[in-house]
Amino acid sequence: MRVNTTDSRARERADVQQRDVAFARSAPKYGRWVSWIVVLFIAGNFLWLVANNPNFEWHVVLQWFTEASVLQGLKVTLGLTVVAMILGVALGLLLAVARLSDNRLLRGLSSLYIWFFRGTPLLVQLIFWYNLSTLFPAISLTVPFSGITLASWNTNDLITPLTAAIAGLALNEAAYMAEIIRAGLLSVDNGQVETTQAFGMSRSRALRRIIIPQAMRSIIPPTGNQLISMIKATSLVSVIAMGDLLYSVQAVYNRTFEIVPMLMVAVIWYLLITSVLNLGQSAIERYYARGTRRSPSATRARLPSVENKVAPMVNRPLLHKEDL
Secondary structure, three states: OOOOOHHHHHHHHHHHHHHOHHHOOOOOOHHHHHHHHHHHHHHHHHHHHHHOOHHHOHHHHHHHOOOHHHHHHHHHHHHHHHHHHHHHHHHHHHHHHHHOOOOHHHHHHHHHHHHHHHHOOHHHHHHHHHOHHHOOOEEEEEEOOOOEEEEEEEHHHHOOHHHHHHHHHHHHHHHHHHHHHHHHHHOOOHHHHHHHHHOOOOHHHHHHHHHHHHHHHHHHHHHHHHHHHHHHHHHHHHHHOOOOHHHHHHHHHHHHOOHHHHHHHHHHHHHHHHHHHHHHHHHHHHHHOOOOOOOHHHHHHHOOOHHHHHHHHHHOOOOOHHHO
């Protein structure tokens, strides 16, 4: 008596599908749903309390949010950030290359610069630059040890609140960017450097064409953090009477005594700016990470399926004792 093998094959095929990782499903995680509900409930309750708290004076926030003086302070903040970051990145690149140089003098000078500017508070540096005229009333270009003056400038004419803010922010940022860029350069495989030397490329050309493009993947994330930190660090220039965003709202609430709503104006603007910068940072990171990331679908497509491996065995006729 022969046994019908159709049902056996169907059961075998169903068993194979159950063992195939392509059909795997995780068990429902009720704790995750509960945590989401709790967090959303707490966040909604907090937003409700803030929105309905009369002490925030949201009508005052709305009134001053796009005021001309506030927007002017916002322009100053953005301008300081752009200029200070460009100068900081350029100087930081030079310091990083000097720190990795074989020249002991360059390594020593770069290390000394980084040690000093990272070891002193930014606020102290800003105040120091603003009061530089107390130490040097005039800045002169002279022949060393001769007393011959080639040119001289009044320090108060050179060191304005704007130049003091740019100098303090840029020089401080360069020390941090030097270490970020140095770490990015060290992340490139040493074989790449040896290859450029084998092809006879100069060090500067190897940096521009080979090493720095590969190091950007490690440099971009911390640089984005530094840019966001710079946006917030510009608020320190208010102590040297620089009309940034914070200084503008302070000038308003010193007249109107509406401290909390004016501070909320500054907070919302800072959050908007940093949110846009976060989106830009993510886009740049994706650009430089091309070829290194693999989507889950592509990864799954590369993995051989258990069903594909076992299918020939399933389709093969099965022999039973009764068939003999």
